[in-house]
Amino acid sequence: MSSAQLTGKSLLFNANFYISEGKTLFGAFHYFNRQFQDKGLFEMRASIAKMPKGGVKVGEEQLEDSEYDLIGDLHEVSSPDPKQRPYINVIGIAQNVITKEATFDMNPQQYTYVLSDHCNNSILPLHAIIPDSPRYKTDKKGKSTKPIPKQSSPLAASGHITQVIPKEGDKEEHPERFCMSIESITFLGRFTAPNPLPDSSTFLTYAFIYSSTLDYLEDKPVALKKGKPAVDGVSMTQNSRSTNNK
Numbered sequence: 001m002s003s004a005q006l007t008g009k010s011l012l013f014n015a016n017f018y019i020s021e022g023k024t025l026f027g028a029f030h031y032f033n034r035q036f037q038d039k040g041l042f043e044m045r046a047s048i049a050k051m052p053k054g055g056v057k058v059g060e061e062q063l064e065d066s067e068y069d070l071i072g073d074l075h076e077v078s079s080p081d082p083k084q085r086p087y088i089n090v091i092g093i094a095q096n097v098i099t100k101e102a103t104f105d106m107n108p109q110q111y112t113y114v115l116s117d118h119c120n121n122s123i124l125p126l127h128a129i130i131p132d133s134p135r136y137k138t139d140k141k142g143k144s145t146k147p148i149p150k151q152s153s154p155l156a157a158s159g160h161i162t163q164v165i166p167k168e169g170d171k172e173e174h175p176e177r178f179c180m181s182i183e184s185i186t187f188l189g190r191f192t193a194p195n196p197l198p199d200s201s202t203f204l205t206y207a208f209i210y211s212s213t214l215d216y217l218e219d220k221p222v223a224l225k226k227g228k229p230a231v232d233g234v235s236m237t238q239n240s241r242s243t244n245n246k
Helices: 210-217
Strands: 002-005 010-020 023-032 043-050 056-058 061-063 070-078 087-093 095-098 103-106 126-129 154-166 175-187 229-231
Touching (some): 126 154
Parallel strands (some): 126 175
Antiparallel strands (some): 056 061, 087 154, 095 103
């Protein structure tokens, strides 16, 4: 990994990632307010996205998609074994789920400084594979116990990038997706709207009123009606049941 000065305290790092014998990913990463040696072998933690088609200009540097596969913000650097596949943590929605093959796609999107003017392109398209493992046994019906997500379900996953999937017919083999071998997966809850409460006045016991701190400290219940401001500038829009402490 090597660096170049951008503006002020910003550095632009050129990073190489080992994927397999003969295959390397190239990335450009913004690093802010750090003193660092120019070249070396490092382990890094970063927010990453696929380099947008046509490249992107960062400061005075024009970064081309013909030179870089990845782009993002560098958060942490340490010195390790350089021949390691990149390990990533992502949160996104499972798409194109194929249960029999234990595969699915994700398009996690996140803000990165270097793509702040191209937010819609700050995406890391992934093809995730849940590999065979002794921890995934077969149940009584002969089905695998792999944690395969349902279509359109939100999840958090961690794993290694193991392969680059180029766009079909692209002679230069620009990345279309990155293959991710899942090490861990967590299914996230779906949002459901709460049931509406009856439209009635209510009392909040021991509500904290910033303009009446003394009453709160003395454990004096404060009555609040729906729609009445509990704090200057803040309106109570939900009811709560009152509680009586005896």
